[in-house]
Amino acid sequence: MQTPTGSAIDSWEKRWGTEQGRADWIDAHPAVVALIPELKARGVRRVLDLGCGVGRHALRLASEGFDVHAFDGSETGLAVLGETARCRDMTLSVKHGNADALPYPDASFEFVLSWNVIYHGTLGDAGRRIAEIWRVLKPGGLYQGTMLPTRNSNYGKGRRVAPDTFVLDGVEEKGHPHFYCGAATLIALFSGFEVLDLSQSEQKNPGSWHWNIVAERLPG
Numbered sequence: 001m002q003t004p005t006g007s008a009i010d011s012w013e014k015r016w017g018t019e020q021g022r023a024d025w026i027d028a029h030p031a032v033v034a035l036i037p038e039l040k041a042r043g044v045r046r047v048l049d050l051g052c053g054v055g056r057h058a059l060r061l062a063s064e065g066f067d068v069h070a071f072d073g074s075e076t077g078l079a080v081l082g083e084t085a086r087c088r089d090m091t092l093s094v095k096h097g098n099a100d101a102l103p104y105p106d107a108s109f110e111f112v113l114s115w116n117v118i119y120h121g122t123l124g125d126a127g128r129r130i131a132e133i134w135r136v137l138k139p140g141g142l143y144q145g146t147m148l149p150t151r152n153s154n155y156g157k158g159r160r161v162a163p164d165t166f167v168l169d170g171v172e173e174k175g176h177p178h179f180y181c182g183a184a185t186l187i188a189l190f191s192g193f194e195v196l197d198l199s200q201s202e203q204k205n206p207g208s209w210h211w212n213i214v215a216e217r218l219p220g
Contacts, residue, residue, distance in 0.1 A: 009073040011176055016054055016077040024204065025053055028060040029115060031212055035144055036064055044110040048136065050099060051117030055081030058092055068092040073099065100128045107138040114145040116210070119179045122162040126179055127189055134192045137217040143193060146210045148180045149200055153207025155180045190215055
């Protein structure tokens with residue numbers, strides 16, 4: 001049996017391997033762009049794009065002058081990002097690995113972005129990834145990312161493989177576990193942070209609700 005992380009990576013490897021698959025993942029999300037002035041006001045320099053894919057956010061952050069470190073489990077996505085960066089004459093650090101064990105020292109970054117990433121798996125998977133994000137962030141550093149709420153139209157559909165975790169077999173990008181949570185669970189998961197902004201918005205399709213989170217890492 002594949003691990004949740006492995007099956008998710010396989011799905012994204014296929015998507016990133018075609019121009020059509022990459023087409024909807026080129027432009028930075030407006031919520032990420034909107035946070036850039038706050039990052040600059042805080043004097044943020046070193047940032048991590050965790051689960052960077054083909055680099056839509058890593059490239060935008062690099063263009064704004066940040067020292068960007070891009071991390072992903074998909075070698076295909078990282079290859080596309082590296083080639084795009086070279087074509088744009090941009091410099092950023094690219095690493096391949098598993099989000100459950102990040103290859104960075106403690107307190108390495110002032111900002112960690114993880115957009116549409118850490119909910120691919122179970123509650124335990126999400127918790128381990130959030131713990132790693134907390135570890136590599138400096139105290140007072142910012143996290144921005146998304147989770148899936150139970151309001152999402154796919155909640156409860158498909159095979160239940162763990163509490164609040166479902167697999168939609170045979171559906172593109174859905175053939176691996178997705179974890180959904182309410183506000184109380186989300187706040188508990190981010191107990192090492194002060195949540196500064198929490199909202200829900202639909203992404204591309206009707207019913208595609210996501211939690212949008214901005215949080216500050218508390219001292220350990």
